[in-house]
Amino acid sequence: MVNVTRGFRSRRFATDDRLPPGQYLTDGFPVLSAGPTPAVPQDEWSFMVRNGGQVLRSWAWDEFMALDAQDITVDIHCVTRWSRLDTTWRGVAVDDLLADVDTAAEYVLARSYGGYTTNLPLEDLLDGKAWIAYEHDGEDLPPEHGGPARLLIPHLYLWKSAKWIKSLDLVEDDDPGFWETLGYHDYGDPWREQRYQGD
Amino acid sequence: MTEHRDGNSLAGALADIFAAEITSAQVQCRACGLATTLAQLLVYGPEPGYVGRCPGCAEHVLRVAKTPAGTWLDLGGSTSLLFSTMAPSPTGAASSARTGRVSS
Numbered sequence: 001m002v003n004v005t006r007g008f009r010s011r012r013f014a015t016d017d018r019l020p021p022g023q024y025l026t027d028g029f030p031v032l033s034a035g036p037t038p039a040v041p042q043d044e045w046s047f048m049v050r051n052g053g054q055v056l057r058s059w060a061w062d063e064f065m066a067l068d069a070q071d072i073t074v075d076i077h078c079v080t081r082w083s084r085l086d087t088t089w090r091g092v093a094v095d096d097l098l099a100d101v102d103t104a105a106e107y108v109l110a111r112s113y114g115g116y117t118t119n120l121p122l123e124d125l126l127d128g129k130a131w132i133a134y135e136h137d138g139e140d141l142p143p144e145h146g147g148p149a150r151l152l153i154p155h156l157y158l159w160k161s162a163k164w165i166k167s168l169d170l171v172e173d174d175d176p177g178f179w180e181t182l183g184y185h186d187y188g189d190p191w192r193e194q195r196y197q198g199d
Numbered sequence: 200m201t202e203h204r205d206g207n208s209l210a211g212a213l214a215d216i217f218a219a220e221i222t223s224a225q226v227q228c229r230a231c232g233l234a235t236t237l238a239q240l241l242v243y244g245p246e247p248g249y250v251g252r253c254p255g256c257a258e259h260v261l262r263v264a265k266t267p268a269g270t271w272l273d274l275g276g277s278t279s280l281l282f283s284t285m286a287p288s289p290t291g292a293a294s295s296a297r298t299g300r301v302s303s
Contacts, residue, residue: 034243034250036257080246115258159247182248182264183271196266 018075020190023083030082031144034178038114038143038164045148047132048167051103056170061148064134067092072131074154076161077190089152091133094125094168105170109177110151113164118177119186120153120160122170129155132165157188157195225281230258232278237261 019025042061049057059067072089108120124130133152134141141147146163153161159179180186185194193199222238233255240251240260248264248271262273274280 032246034248035252035259036241179247179264182262182273183266183268184247184264196268198268 018085019083020077021193022195023077023081023190026082026084028082029084029145030078030080032078032080033144034116035114038112040113040143040148040164042148047149047165049097049101049170050167051101051105051170056101057097064092064132064149068096070131072133072152074152076154076158079157079159079184079188079190079195083190088137089131089133090135090138091131091149091152093128094130094132095128097132097168098126101170103170105172107171107174109169109171109175110160110162110165111167111169112162113166116162116164116178118160118162119174119180120156121174121187124153124156125168129153155189157185157190159184160188221280221282223283225283226260227278227281228253228256228258228260229276229278231256234281237280 045061047059047064048055069090069092072091073086074089075083075085076087077083103122106122108122108125110118110120130151130153132149134147134149136142136145141149143164146161146165149165151160151162151165151168174186176186183196185196185199188194222236224237225234226237226240227234231253233253235254237251239254241254241257243250243252244263248262250259251261251263252258253260253276258276260274260276262271262276264271
């Protein structure tokens with residue numbers, strides 16, 4: 001085994017070090033959609049946290065903008081094999097949105113405007129691992145990339161970062177979401193190349 | 200005779216159906232009831248999968264994804280598929296043998 005000090009690595013080696021297996025780098029931001037882009041004006045947007053169908057928290061756009069926000073720089077990885085490094089976002093940590101929420105739930109079903117869903121373990125949304133993002137590259141998040149706001153959970157394949165997020169539903173059962181019911185992996189860790197069921 | 204058989208006994212019947220030109224089959228949307236041909240669906244994809252949406256209400260009618268394990272087909276957004284007796288065969292001749300309704 002050879003230990004290499006990061007400062008002496010070539011740029012390419014350092015980049016490859018951040019590229020999960022089976023992925024290629026792109027500077028673009030491809031748009032993949034399973035349906036029409038929902039038109040959700042900011043003044044009609046709201047976001048909820050629900051538990052067992054009961055609304056625990058709800059924010060209108062202006063209320064959400066008043067929450068403490070973070071600037072985030074992360075690598076993102078799509079199951080269709082492209083990856084982008086050092087993408088920049090601004091949003092609210094899910095930790096803050098779920099602060100003081102008392103629940104026995106172990107899973108979350110993220111629901112979007114337009115009907116998209118994806119399932120996640122609750123613990124994967126906590127401890128600084130996930131945000132509700134509303135800016136990308138210093139601009140309002142464009143509708144084709146999930147604006148007004150999307151879930152951002154960069155340690156999982158990007159289909160888990162639900163565009164046009166509408167609610168996080170705290171649930172006891174890990175019921176699969178839109179792509180998870182059509183052969184895609186339940187968890188989706190790019191570093192373990194969990195693309196499909198059985199991976 | 201009430202004993203069941205395994206799914207292999209369906210092979211012949213399903214091969215008849217899905218060998219047909221499926222895009223001319225009529226599909227009914229489970230959400231709004233609109234009946235259209237598959238060719239009239241609004242299709243998104245191909246990655247991560249194809250999503251065929253109803254031209255009336257935009258709900259998904261069918262989904263198809265190809266994975267290393269095989270082809271996943273979800274017809275849960277439809278109530279039925281109608282393969283018309285008048286549908287042209289792949290060779291262009293009308294078929295009188297292929298007919299049936301598939302409910303999901």
